[in-house]
Amino acid sequence: xxxxxxxxxxxxxxxxxxxxxxxxxxxxxxxxxxxxxxxxxxxxxxxxxxxxxxxxxxxxxxxxxxxxxxxxxxxxxxxxxxxxxxxxxxxxxxxxxxxxxxxxxxxxxxxxxxxxxxxxxxxxxxxxxxxxxxxxxxxxxxxxxxxxxxxxxxxxxxxxxxxxxxxxxxxxxxxxxxxxxxxxxxxxxxxxxxxxxxxxxxxxxxxxxxxxxxxxxxxxxxxxxxxxxxxxxxxxxxxxxxxxxxxxxxxxxxxxxxxxxxxxxxxxxxxxxxxxxxxxxxxxxxxxxxxxxxxx
Amino acid sequence: xxxxxxxxxxxxxxxxxxxxxxxxxxxxxxxxxxxxxxxxxxxxxxxxxxxxxxxxxxxxxxxxxxxxxxxxxxxxxxxxxxxxxxxxxxxxxxxxxxxxxxxxxxxxxxxxxxxxxxxxxxxxxxxxxxxxxxxxxxxxxxxxxxxxxxxxxxxxxxxxxxxxxxxxxxxxxxxxxxxxxxxxxxxxxxxxxxxxxxxxxxxxxxxxxxxxxxxxxxxxxxxxxxxxxxxxxxxxxxxxxxxxxxxxxxxxxxxxxxxxxxxxxxxxxxxxxxxxxxxxxxxxxxxxxxxxxxxxxxxxxxxxxxxxxxxxxxxxxxxxxxxxxxxxxxxxxxxxxxxxxxxxxxxxxxxxxxxxxxxxxxxxxxxxxxxxxxxxxxxxxxxxxxxxxxxxxxxxxxxxxxxx
Ligand code: SF4
Ligand code: SF4
Ligand code: SF4
Numbered sequence: 001x002x003x004x005x006x007x008x009x010x011x012x013x014x015x016x017x018x019x020x021x022x023x024x025x026x027x028x029x030x031x032x033x034x035x036x037x038x039x040x041x042x043x044x045x046x047x048x049x050x051x052x053x054x055x056x057x058x059x060x061x062x063x064x065x066x067x068x069x070x071x072x073x074x075x076x077x078x079x080x081x082x083x084x085x086x087x088x089x090x091x092x093x094x095x096x097x098x099x100x101x102x103x104x105x106x107x108x109x110x111x112x113x114x115x116x117x118x119x120x121x122x123x124x125x126x127x128x129x130x131x132x133x134x135x136x137x138x139x140x141x142x143x144x145x146x147x148x149x150x151x152x153x154x155x156x157x158x159x160x161x162x163x164x165x166x167x168x169x170x171x172x173x174x175x176x177x178x179x180x181x182x183x184x185x186x187x188x189x190x191x192x193x194x195x196x197x198x199x200x201x202x203x204x205x206x207x208x209x210x211x212x213x214x215x216x217x218x219x220x221x222x223x224x225x226x227x228x229x230x231x232x233x234x235x236x237x238x239x240x241x242x243x244x245x246x247x248x249x250x251x252x253x254x255x256x257x258x259x260x261x262x263x264x265x266x267x268x269x270x271x272x273x274x275x276x277x278x279x280x281x282x283x284x285x286x287x288x289x290x291x292x293x294x295x296x
Numbered sequence: 297x298x299x300x301x302x303x304x305x306x307x308x309x310x311x312x313x314x315x316x317x318x319x320x321x322x323x324x325x326x327x328x329x330x331x332x333x334x335x336x337x338x339x340x341x342x343x344x345x346x347x348x349x350x351x352x353x354x355x356x357x358x359x360x361x362x363x364x365x366x367x368x369x370x371x372x373x374x375x376x377x378x379x380x381x382x383x384x385x386x387x388x389x390x391x392x393x394x395x396x397x398x399x400x401x402x403x404x405x406x407x408x409x410x411x412x413x414x415x416x417x418x419x420x421x422x423x424x425x426x427x428x429x430x431x432x433x434x435x436x437x438x439x440x441x442x443x444x445x446x447x448x449x450x451x452x453x454x455x456x457x458x459x460x461x462x463x464x465x466x467x468x469x470x471x472x473x474x475x476x477x478x479x480x481x482x483x484x485x486x487x488x489x490x491x492x493x494x495x496x497x498x499x500x501x502x503x504x505x506x507x508x509x510x511x512x513x514x515x516x517x518x519x520x521x522x523x524x525x526x527x528x529x530x531x532x533x534x535x536x537x538x539x540x541x542x543x544x545x546x547x548x549x550x551x552x553x554x555x556x557x558x559x560x561x562x563x564x565x566x567x568x569x570x571x572x573x574x575x576x577x578x579x580x581x582x583x584x585x586x587x588x589x590x591x592x593x594x595x596x597x598x599x600x601x602x603x604x605x606x607x608x609x610x611x612x613x614x615x616x617x618x619x620x621x622x623x624x625x626x627x628x629x630x631x632x633x634x635x636x637x638x639x640x641x642x643x644x645x646x647x648x649x650x651x652x653x654x655x656x657x658x659x660x661x662x663x664x665x666x667x668x669x670x671x672x673x674x675x676x677x678x679x680x681x682x683x684x685x686x687x688x689x690x691x692x693x694x695x696x697x698x699x700x
Binding site for chain 2: 021022023024025027028031032035036085086092094095096116117118119132141144145146147148149150165166167168169170171173174175176177178179181182183184185186187203204205206207262291292293294295296
């Protein structure tokens with residue numbers, strides 16, 4: 001039998017229902033000193049490269065091409081060291097009815113209504129799929145309400161969280177209209193061999209969310225979810241450059257942003273082109289499980 | 297401690313047991329993460345924030361009594377004057393502790409607002425204002441005690457008076473209205489995002505706070521077996537309370553009326569949850585307020601026993617309102633298709649909340665014994681406190697006569 005370390009044992013014991021998590025005063029004391037005076041760990045902000053000058057990043061998602069396979073969801077989870085205790089990961093994918101039923105256009109998210117679900121297990125060609133993640137809003141309510149300044153907006157358009165400043169008050173979570181933020185309810189564990197060294201590990205009690213893959217995009221790469229999408233539904237780019245693919249897409253295609261009435265100025269645009277005819281349909285990865293606070 | 301019988305120590309022991317239990321559970325949270333609470337990514341704020349809102353609300357009672365004494369010259373309120381200030385101070389303290397246990401990284405939270413701050417955050421503005429409120433109330437307490445013990449100079453008397461008056465706009469405008477705005481400004485949540493919320497919060501705060509002062513006065517009279525306040529004063533208090541309860545009901549009604557009539561999508565979902573799955577809390581809130589108002593309209597309801605009943609009901613009703621406001625306000629899903637959201641506080645979460653409530657009661661019980669709570673002028677009555685129980689009982693009638 002594999003030797004269990006203490007943490008795993010505690011987890012298993014509590015999962016079995018018979019366990020009772022005992023406090024660990026020494027650990028708490030140690031932690032308290034660390035919180036007040038800082039620890040020797042490399043600060044999270046040092047993981048983030050400097051903002052790219054002159055750039056204004058954003059993303060375009062073509063709903064006509066999204067098949068709802070959830071590949072982005074799982075790839076993002078791996079890329080960003082998201083532990084299993086966080087569910088759903090940064091991306092939620094919704095299945096919804098055809099908006100008008102006439103043209104096959106997905107008119108607007110306001111049309112998300114009857115039959116919309118996050119827990120579909122089979123893909124259907126007559127349905128629409130809609131991934132939602134942090135929109136990196138220009139008027140981000142989460143940044144506005146954060147008491148510590150842990151959530152901040154960088155000049156290149158990214159909304160980031162400094163995990164060494166966040167006090168876990170969760171005001172940002174109540175203020176985000178898109179449900180994009182996740183809280184570390186438990187100590188996050190990602191085994192060493194699976195960990196991405198470019199992304200800082202979080203601790204329990206802090207908030208995290210999509211970073212637009214800051215460790216990649218500021219080094220000139222695309223985000224992981226863009227890379228992994230089998231039908232290239234996602235496009236990432238610089239909106240300050242009029243020749244970039246994203247700028248052109250926004251100029252030429254019909255598009256909308258989520259909950260535009262709230263004036264949050266999201267940096268993710270959704271295209272409402274008709275459904276792409278020649279698409280590869282993959283089997284979907286499983287829906288998110290064990291979501292806290294959601295009846296399953 | 298003077299006048300502390302055996303039952304007092306038993307009471308303290310029970311409170312300590314609650315505090316110990318809550319502290320133990322808080323240590324568990326700190327060791328393993330806040331996952332031991334019932335909150336979730338979809339309902340990030342639970343009963344701790346309700347507790348914050350409730351305690352901040354109750355602290356308003358202190359200021360209203362101060363206003364009645366100092367600005368309106370109701371000197372018959374003086375026996376509860378210092379008690380109300382102490383109560384307000386401890387409630388603010390309790391509220392900050394509720395914030396502390398809610399934080400995911402609490403000790404880092406102590407760096408707010410000096411080291412970590414973002415001035416656009418209403419959480420920062422309101423929680424910093426609590427420190428200011430604590431300072432004002434501590435000053436008021438200090439000078440009022442000086443006045444009560446007869447050691448005050450003219451300047452001290454003026455300080456007590458003016459701090460008491462300044463506390464009112466500071467509390468209502470800055471502390472309470474901004475605490476209400478914490479929720480009011482969140483445009484993501486239809487149930488919160490209304491300009492009425494700061495007003496609503498202030499009014500319900502006054503109702504619960506004033507009710508708490510009355511409750512404390514009545515309980516003190518019962519425990520110490522004497523009349524702290526005259527029947528006339530109690531009657532007057534009951535009338536003021538009835539007015540604020542009525543105002544709270546009025547605001548409740550129009551809040552829900554507008555919400556229901558405009559029938560926005562998310563607000564309707566919230567309304568259905570409020571009056572569906574969470575109907576009992578809603579009924580306790582509105583039913584409790586109506587019931588207490590009914591009690592208060594009768595002259596009999598404005599005597600000690602009637603007030604005891606009515607004010608207890610109001611506390612329960614306002615706690616229910618805070619839970620509705622905070623937790624049920626978040627239950628409408630931000631997108632359809634997220635599934636049915638729920639929030640059930642866990643036992644350990646509740647134990648921490650009870651522990652904090654016990655802590656506030658304990659501090660009040662001890663401090664109100666240690667500190668002089670009333671003017672020491674009519675000597676015979678207070679000398680009697682130092683006497684043995686039998687002697688007090690024997691001579692009770694005579695002492696009461698002297699007092700009146
Ligand atoms: S989507 Fe939410 S978390 Fe992301 S920037 Fe906007 S408000 Fe903040
Ligand atoms: S939880 Fe952290 S990031 Fe969110 S508002 Fe509080 S301090 Fe800021
Ligand atoms: S941009 Fe990066 S962090 Fe954001 S959803 Fe995509 S993969 Fe995840």
